[in-house]
Amino acid sequence: MVDGILLINKPKDITSYDVIRRLKPLFEKKQKIGHAGTLDPFATGLIIVMLGKATKLFDNFQKAKKVYNVVAEFGYETDTYDITGEKVFYDKKNIKKEDLESVFKNFTGEIFQTPPIFSAKKIKGKRAYELARKKTEFKLKAKKVNVYFLKLENFNFPTFELKIECSSGTYIRSLVVDIARELGTFATPVKLCRTKIGNHSLAEAVELEDVNLERDIRSFHL
Numbered sequence: 001m002v003d004g005i006l007l008i009n010k011p012k013d014i015t016s017y018d019v020i021r022r023l024k025p026l027f028e029k030k031q032k033i034g035h036a037g038t039l040d041p042f043a044t045g046l047i048i049v050m051l052g053k054a055t056k057l058f059d060n061f062q063k064a065k066k067v068y069n070v071v072a073e074f075g076y077e078t079d080t081y082d083i084t085g086e087k088v089f090y091d092k093k094n095i096k097k098e099d100l101e102s103v104f105k106n107f108t109g110e111i112f113q114t115p116p117i118f119s120a121k122k123i124k125g126k127r128a129y130e131l132a133r134k135k136t137e138f139k140l141k142a143k144k145v146n147v148y149f150l151k152l153e154n155f156n157f158p159t160f161e162l163k164i165e166c167s168s169g170t171y172i173r174s175l176v177v178d179i180a181r182e183l184g185t186f187a188t189p190v191k192l193c194r195t196k197i198g199n200h201s202l203a204e205a206v207e208l209e210d211v212n213l214e215r216d217i218r219s220f221h222l
Helices: 016-026 052-063 097-102 128-133 172-182
Strands: 004-010 033-036 044-051 066-074 076-078 087-090 109-113 143-156 159-166 187-197
Touching (some): 109 172, 172 187
Parallel strands (some): 076 187
Antiparallel strands (some): 066 187, 109 143, 143 159
16 A cells, blocks of 8 residues: 555546546555545646545645636637537627726635536535536535635736636636626636645646656655
8 A cells, every 4th residue: 555645737638537547557456546626627737646544635635725727718608617518608898908807806805606517516416517418407506715816817808817826616617707797798718727736736746647656656744
């Protein structure tokens, strides 16, 4: 049994559990292994893989602040709140940089946020995305989250890029959609990357296909 953590840069178009699935063959069958914090399949970036006794750190990593970079486009909204979904709303409203930055104050600090219907939230034992795919009617409750930092990194209408530091449970997809709606228009994330979890950064992570257990497993403190 191996104890420790691995910092992995999740590639696009695979699930967070796919990361675990690909790593399992590197260990004995009884090895405890899990990840701390799900990333959407279309997203990339930092995933912390916990090994052995380090799985006890799950709650610590879940509660840690997260940092994301998201690139989004004005003009449309999809049913999944990201580029993988079906476009359901359109708008041709021209948004200026100063207009966008003017609403940031409404999305900083403690805010209430409704998760996307295509999410892993559970409704009576079923995942929300499973119900959404079946066109089942349901509602998700708004949840209090904390956005500590929100900055416009780039702006070239209709594209813009945000850097966000937030609490666990914050949906960046919902944040982008809500910001656009506040401006009376629509927007959709096209790229999403998690760059930090607590004190661990993406710069320290290794590519999934390049993992070397002797080199990459890190020690931990309970």
